[in-house]
Amino acid sequence: MHQTPSSSPLGKAAAGAYDFTMDLSKLRKVESPSPRRAAGEVRGMVTGMVKVNKAGYRPKGVKVRGEISDLIFTAEIPVGELEALENDPGVASVAFSRPLQSQQSKRK
Amino acid sequence: MDIAAGNGRGTKMAGNAPNADILFVEIAANDIENSVEATTRQSFGDSVQMLEAVKFIFDQAGDRPCVVNVSLGTNGGPHDGTTLVDQGLDALVRAKPNRAVVIAASNSYADGIHAAGTVAAGGTLDLGWRTEIGKFGRELEVWLPGASQVAVELLGPDGTSLGTAEPGTNLPLADGDELAVFVSNRVKEPNNGDNTISIYVAGGVPGGDWTVRLHHRKGPAVSFHAWIEREDRDQSHFTGSLDNSHTIGSISCAHEVIAVGSYDAHKAKKPLSYFSSAGPTRDGRRKPEISAPGHEVVAARSRSGKGTTMMSGTSMAAPAVTGLVALLLAEARRRGLQLTSNQLRSALIKSARLNPPKHAAGSGTHVMGSGGHTLMR
Numbered sequence: 228m229h230q231t232p233s234s235s236p237l238g239k240a241a242a243g244a245y246d247f248t249m250d251l252s253k254l255r256k257v258e259s260p261s262p263r264r265a266a267g268e269v270r271g272m273v274t275g276m277v278k279v280n281k282a283g284y285r286p287k288g289v290k291v292r293g294e295i296s297d298l299i300f301t302a303e304i305p306v307g308e309l310e311a312l313e314n315d316p317g318v319a320s321v322a323f324s325r326p327l328q329s330q331q332s333k334r335k
Numbered sequence: 336m337d338i339a340a341g342n343g344r345g346t347k348m349a350g351n352a353p354n355a356d357i358l359f360v361e362i363a364a365n366d367i368e369n370s371v372e373a374t375t376r377q378s379f380g381d382s383v384q385m386l387e388a389v390k391f392i393f394d395q396a397g398d399r400p401c402v403v404n405v406s407l408g409t410n411g412g413p414h415d416g417t418t419l420v421d422q423g424l425d426a427l428v429r430a431k432p433n434r435a436v437v438i439a440a441s442n443s444y445a446d447g448i449h450a451a452g453t454v455a456a457g458g459t460l461d462l463g464w465r466t467e468i469g470k471f472g473r474e475l476e477v478w479l480p481g482a483s484q485v486a487v488e489l490l491g492p493d494g495t496s497l498g499t500a501e502p503g504t505n506l507p508l509a510d511g512d513e514l515a516v517f518v519s520n521r522v523k524e525p526n527n528g529d530n531t532i533s534i535y536v537a538g539g540v541p542g543g544d545w546t547v548r549l550h551h552r553k554g555p556a557v558s559f560h561a562w563i564e565r566e567d568r569d570q571s572h573f574t575g576s577l578d579n580s581h582t583i584g585s586i587s588c589a590h591e592v593i594a595v596g597s598y599d600a601h602k603a604k605k606p607l608s609y610f611s612s613a614g615p616t617r618d619g620r621r622k623p624e625i626s627a628p629g630h631e632v633v634a635a636r637s638r639s640g641k642g643t644t645m646m647s648g649t650s651m652a653a654p655a656v657t658g659l660v661a662l663l664l665a666e667a668r669r670r671g672l673q674l675t676s677n678q679l680r681s682a683l684i685k686s687a688r689l690n691p692p693k694h695a696a697g698s699g700t701h702v703m704g705s706g707g708h709t710l711m712r
Binding site: 250252255256257258259261262263265266274275276277278292293294295296298299301319320321322324325326327328329330331 | 362379380381382383384385386387390391406407408409411412418419420422423426427430439440441442472474475476503504505507514517519521523524525526531533534535537564565567584586646647648649650651653
């Protein structure tokens with residue numbers, strides 16, 4: 228990791244070297260997460276937001292954290308449930324949390 | 336908080352709405368399971384927690400008028416108000432009258448974090464991306480129309496091509512047994528139908544001038560916008576001439592929020608602060624709506640020894656507007672008015688001074704977002 232690409236060209240990651248449990252090419256309802264998260268191996272639970280097509284509908288398999296509106300809620304989502312959400316016609320889209328930073332510039 | 340609603344006992348200068356009730360929500364990272372590194376190593380939380388915090392505050396306010404100040408942001412995202420966090424903020428504001436969310440516009444105007452252009456039919460376009468060897472990794476996103484067919488090739492600092500990701504594919508690159516670079520070329524976002532290219536360069540990967548080469552594959556020419564994610568400890572940036580437009584923070588692009596820029600109130604001409612992020616949004620809306628003093632502002636601060644601090648940033652400007660909105664809402668309540676967020680926004684902008692005065696509506700949008708509306712405190 229500490230050599231330049233010219234002396235150690237990066238190679239294509241071997242199949243199976245990384246567990247892309249959130250391959251976004253397959254999860255069409257998932258909003259593009261931050262590149263860092265897209266690159267990461269994610270297991271277990273992810274925190275995010277879910278938008279549904281019908282007011283009040285809450286899909287099974289996710290733990291609702293907070294009700295934002297009739298159509299949008301925040302949730303803990305088991306990674307294993309993402310495919311079910313993908314195939315659930317009642318689910319419009321899913322988004323993973325993105326880190327936020329303060330907008331303070333500098334101290335004087 | 337002091338700038339919005341302080342009582343002045345510490346700073347000798349009260350905030351704009353010193354009689355407002357204050358509710359403060361600290362967004363902690365420790366209630367998020369499986370948080371990514373970027374969340375857990377800093378204390379400003381994430382988009383889910385922010386949305387829940389805004390909901391909590393509105394719930395506590397009940398039917399009382401309420402304005403929420405948010406001084407958080409991120410560079411990544413579509414900048415068109417379509418993300419679920421944008422939609423969530425809009426839904427919360429629209430749920431009741433006499434509600435508002437004020438968000439700091441961001442401090443990335445001079446950071447070289449935005450680029451835009453058009454990839455000619457059958458052609459290529461290079462984006463230069465300068466990075467240092469950093470510990471924390473770098474992130475870049477390119478947003479393109481959904482109908483476009485554009486492949487992305489990444490070239491390392493020595494000019495070596497590291498591979499190409501065609502539309503709908505990923506390109507994971509390893510150095511030994513560690514993931515070094517991850518490129519994703521995604522089609523049809525669920526919320527806006529656009530395509531997204533995202534690139535992550537892991538911490539420890541050698542720095543230098545990388546090239547992100549966009550290859551047009553078919554169809555008409557394709558216009559795009561690209562952003563580099565903020566990383567204060569190791570900010571990477573685009574090379575070439577700066578395009579400072581569209582540097583407004585992503586969550587400031589929600590339709591119902593009021594985005595606030597910063598100006599330097601210490602100078603006679605009240606210029607915008609060099610760091611104050613500019614609009615418009617990617618879908619062409621004028622933001623920030625308004626600017627306020629955010630340059631070397633004194634405010635209360637605990638554990639500072641003297642009770643105050645001097646800081647700059649749109650985080651110092653936004654609460655000035657938040658305090659004014661609180662006053663507006665108080666007056667609306669006194670008169671029995673039920674104001675929508677658009678009415679509030681209009682009232683705020685009407686009360687502002689245009690700076691410079693010669694700016695006509697529609698001019699200066701590159702910098703000011705909204706034709707140069709500047710709030711004079």
